[in-house]
Amino acid sequence: MGSWADSAEVLGSALPRELSGAGNRRAVLMAALRDAVRSGRLAPGARLPPYRSLAADLGLARNTVADAYAELVAEGWLAARQGSGTRVAERAAPAAPAHRPRTPELAARPVHDLVQGRPDPSAFPRTAWLASARRALAAAPDDAFGPGDPHGRPELRRALAGYLARARGARTAPERIVLCSGAAHGLRLLAQVVGGPWAAEEYGLPFHRGLLASHGVGTRPLGGDADGARVDGLTRRDRAVLLTPAHQFPTGGPLHAARRAAVVDWARATGGLVVEDDYDGEFRYDRQPVGAVQGLDPEHVVLLGSVSRSLSPALRIGWMVLPQRLVGPVVAAKGDREQFSSATEQLTLADFVVSGAYGRQVRRMRQRHRRRRDQLAAALERCAPHVRVAGIAAGLHAVLELPPGTERSAVRAAARLGVAVEGLGDYLHPDAEGGLPLGPGGRGGPGVAGAGRRPAPPARDGLVVGYATPSEAGYPKALEALCRSLPPAGPPSGAPVTPGPASPPPPAVP
């Protein structure tokens, strides 16, 4: 049968290098496991690695892996026996190679998509974008259609330098900006140039941690409290720290001014680098945007941004505002030509920014997101007044704080009602001590998961609710379904969750 180390090796090469994104990581992992069994790469009877090991290897939350195992046992692909771990089921022989009927993404598409991080695709400003494309193509010099300079088009770097100074308080110039195909690409490049280890907020995108790990950069978790990341925990060993100062991802608070100053002091004293992931800095609702930390010290902070939330993740354009000393090395890491970002898209975005269309789109979406946030808060006030909502001053998502031990069952209850939503635990660093509350309020306590499959770490329970994705027509229905899936007030920790009674029975969901 071999040891589970063999299986780990098979999985290591079979699984997506970057089990990415805010998407449904569990579904991707399950698809990869099914595929490995179906293809025979994982033989019948082969032992799988313990879920904790696999989670650590892949940079996933433990319960993501545990859930995937459990569901595949239920589907008959895997078998679990007391004391001998999880194995490939004996009868799960390789089937005839058949057509994949549908991609996992399509198969898993929910009725109500409340997964964070995705703007409503129907809000893309097609007409304005096309107008920019027309002007950009007409004005482009011929050399725009030759091999691309890896810095990125100068037109877009100039446009962004002006925009980021105005909108984000960045201190920059076109020569300090290097374009990339999104924040993920930027992180890859920085990992190559800076090396590890890095510190990272204990709550954050597993996708980002996985990316860094795949480039040999380990991350260690940095705890947080009501003022944001505990940057006093940074040491000389950390080569860089990955932060979301405008709006901690996903828990939601801004980094306190004293912490901003302290992290810059740390960088100056140690030569470390602050990587400021400004993923939704433009979407602040109750007061002015919190300026970028980069403005405090452009020589020690990288400002990392993209159009993925402000415009569309389908346009693969991001940027880094870099300390001068890093511009050369980052460009060198890109290679001697632009390999990823299309010049015509870069030129179109440059026109879109300079013409003011980008600012108009951001303002329009900010209004819409604010309205949706208000609708979410009102719905919860009505249907689940016991649920505290955090992180709503900004962004495209909020965190619903749940009683300890109810997160997994709440996610499953939501899924049964056609609501795709993620748990806070999906974002916790595997090595985190966890459980620190964001705002004033009690510690999360040793949350014991429903099925006892997640004994440690003690984590806060919560739902990360993205409110940007549904269409205008679909959003109210999504809120109704969410309400029905929330645990009722005051069940004992770990008790089974039934749909909340506080909400009146909604009409049938299509």
Next chain:
Amino acid sequence: MGSWADSAEVLGSALPRELSGAGNRRAVLMAALRDAVRSGRLAPGARLPPYRSLAADLGLARNTVADAYAELVAEGWLAARQGSGTRVAERAAPAAPAHRPRTPELAARPVHDLVQGRPDPSAFPRTAWLASARRALAAAPDDAFGPGDPHGRPELRRALAGYLARARGARTAPERIVLCSGAAHGLRLLAQVVGGPWAAEEYGLPFHRGLLASHGVGTRPLGGDADGARVDGLTRRDRAVLLTPAHQFPTGGPLHAARRAAVVDWARATGGLVVEDDYDGEFRYDRQPVGAVQGLDPEHVVLLGSVSRSLSPALRIGWMVLPQRLVGPVVAAKGDREQFSSATEQLTLADFVVSGAYGRQVRRMRQRHRRRRDQLAAALERCAPHVRVAGIAAGLHAVLELPPGTERSAVRAAARLGVAVEGLGDYLHPDAEGGLPLGPGGRGGPGVAGAGRRPAPPARDGLVVGYATPSEAGYPKALEALCRSLPPAGPPSGAPVTPGPASPPPPAVP
């Protein structure tokens, strides 16, 4: 104008930490204020906080702030009016950011660019491309603006499946195509999925070998002869072989039919993979295009292509036609979302292909390239009849075979005349035994390089002349300059090269 609280916030994030230290606080505050105005973070007309407030916020003496304000009013940065406080002066607009004079690439641009692989950027079909963009944006479903499926847009995969079957004899279907951002991206993904080692033609792109090596995939060189790569040298150890069957890169011949069959046999017998880099398969001049090897056995050959030579390297779109068993793993290696290729560009290219504009552009460029090839051959016949020209039946470049030992000096002589051109040695695998001739004719022999800087391996000498890049007006001049840089007939091996006398003195090159 907004309240001064906005300005206070800008200042709060902009002011340096040194304000709390010793030293001339007034000077530091003034520098920070100037900087905020110059950069635009404090807009013209913006109200500043009352000096008392700012002093309290910053822990400074009131008259330090009052003095700083007064001096900046005196300098013209700020304006003070009775009763309305202090404001940023209206004319204190952000200064133009200092221009970097030129990028390194521009600085190094030669007068005559005969480096292979780059289509003339002025030939990009802007109008037709924009028309496709307009239709594509209008027709796109909303989900095109959401996170992208890593397979690539179905519209483009359908378009390419049809096109590649017609134009390249590929056996494919949309489900077997995975889009990528160019051949390099495709090779990266295949390296991750297939693992090493690979065999590769001894002449090839160092860039590709380097990419593979950076993913842990070593390459070993496969010699060649008049029939192309010696695929009989493939073994069970080789996990894959990288070939350019339509037009060996850069030496120029097609892979013989017997070799095509043999390489497929090898793949079937060993489970190895044939990676067919179809980099210029559409540009064949003297007869029908040589069909893709992939058509012989779609389950053992990957067809790798892109628009970089047919349309523009500035559009970062490529494709892989994959064996069914590799579709899942390659998509998994891409991650669970599209990270690199823009959906709007993919949709635009889909329309461009389906509408026939792509075929028209390829035919137009094929005519132009054929004409340029003929001009090159005629010029050489006139000015350097002793120089044999190889690989001219197809593609965007030709190889000029030089007497042994003269390659490096010929490249240098060309550079002195403003001609950028590469030597055949630039493409030789470092471990190659080298020196095998492409066409019928004597073995290259142990060519000892002129300056003794390349003692081994013994390699053929030649220039790789790309004829696609110069503008229509610039091409004849580029040919004249090339002629002048070629070594004269019959110097002893290793002798110093002087400009060839066979060509009449051309007019001065601009």
